[in-house]
Amino acid sequence: MPDDVMLNKAAVIERSLRRVIEIYRADPELSDMMHIDALTLNIERACQAAIDLAMHVVASKHLGRAYTLYSTKRISNLLLHCPKGTRSAPLLAF
Numbered sequence: 001m002p003d004d005v006m007l008n009k010a011a012v013i014e015r016s017l018r019r020v021i022e023i024y025r026a027d028p029e030l031s032d033m034m035h036i037d038a039l040t041l042n043i044e045r046a047c048q049a050a051i052d053l054a055m056h057v058v059a060s061k062h063l064g065r066a067y068t069l070y071s072t073k074r075i076s077n078l079l080l081h082c083p084k085g086t087r088s089a090p091l092l093a094f
Helices: 004-026 033-060 069-080 089-093
Strands: none
Touching (some): 004 033
């Protein structure tokens, strides 16, 4: 069952996407920079709310560690710079 955090994040996503549609319908040619900025902002808001929602679900259901972008890049860099055959060694530190 969804909790308040999940409902709030879903509402943010819906509101942001509804606003994207309104802004695009007002200027489908995207000739006004204010409209482009508003579209970008609302798309970013929707994406961030989706990420927050996913991380909340992972944490609340104890599905493992919800990695941030920083830690994901750090793991990728560690794996890319490991000698062959030892690629799982850096993950033991987490």
